[in-house]
Amino acid sequence: MRVGVVGLKMGLHLATWCRRVGMDVVSLCDRDPERLAAAKERLPEAALTERWQDLLTQGLDGVVLANDFDAHAPLALSFLARGVHVLSEAAACTSYEEGRRLIAAVESSSATYSFAENYVFHPHVRLIREAVDTGEVGRVSLIEADYLHGMSPEAVAALIGDPLHWRGRIAATAYCTHTVSPVLAVTDAWPVEVTAFSVDEADPRAAVVMTVRLSTGALAVTRHGFLQGEPDSHWSWLSVRGTHALAESVRGPGEQAWSVRFRTEAWAGPEGTTRDEVRVPPPLVLRGETVERAAEGTVLLLQAFRATVERGAPPLIPVRPAVAASLVGVAGAESLRNGSHPVPVPDPV
């Protein structure tokens, strides 16, 4: 399978893993010559270009889009029109209209769209999802997801302080896909309505909390941005309260943060006694080597992308949930602008 990669910071990480899961990385693109030079050292066999349009005519089977967060959809539309399968980083779209166009493009393309939302496939998220799928926790009532970075004020300013960089120009609610995508996957729901709040009015861009009413009737509470106390699970924490049990990733240091605490009250368990235990996810092994926890989601996504392109397997996260998660950030931004009033999330069908 011949792939190209656009955007070579996160994209170089993805390109390296593409090769490790058996894809042929034939083309690398970045408008920044320094990023291209660094990529050349890591993947010397790939062709280099500063123009992503060059990749349209290279006979690629698939393309990985890891350019600016708020600029993925136009590239996705172009590659889909050429019949090149797309694996796109978050976000999928930045407006309702763009989301609608993206869905229409996938429907009329011979190629597929997969969302590169590795947070859905982190070890603790998979363990919780399994417990929901088997019915162990009951119907989900409340689901909470965090994507929080405990960084110094100087480091935060360096990351989001430049209004010319995508991290500085996107709305404070936009980067919600690492929390909302796991929420939608675990609950098998669609977002219906969003209310967003700045955590600290003295520093409104630093962190936001969103409440998201889901189509199942459950409530999701998501937090993302920069707050102290993050867990070591790639800044990801997830908690699900079902009608029968709690499943919650451990808010502990190091490897513990990938584990999940399950709690079933005596009245709800088959044994008639309270069950409270911590489960450690099984390791993921790739060609005889254990994959580091933080990369498990990426490996599973890339293996699935390969299966989609080579064998026609359905995308792990197809375009609709990708657009839905992205539109939560769009609706959240509107809610922030209008004084934290609830904003409906339109169905982009």
Ligand SMILES: NC(=O)c1ccc[n+]([C@@H]2O[C@H](COP(=O)([O-])OP(=O)(O)OC[C@H]3O[C@@H](n4cnc5c(N)ncnc54)[C@H](O)[C@@H]3O)[C@@H](O)[C@H]2O)c1
């Ligand atoms: N899933 C994850 O765990 C994860 C982690 C980090 C970043 N990301 C996502 O990856 C994407 C990129 O993030 P990043 O941290 O690498 O950002 P970045 O700004 O550091 O890097 C983006 C790169 O893309 C290049 N680029 C942008 N537009 C381009 C264009 N039109 N043509 C060619 N090159 C172009 C830039 O020059 C830059 O080198 C974002 O969508 C981000 O959300 C995901």
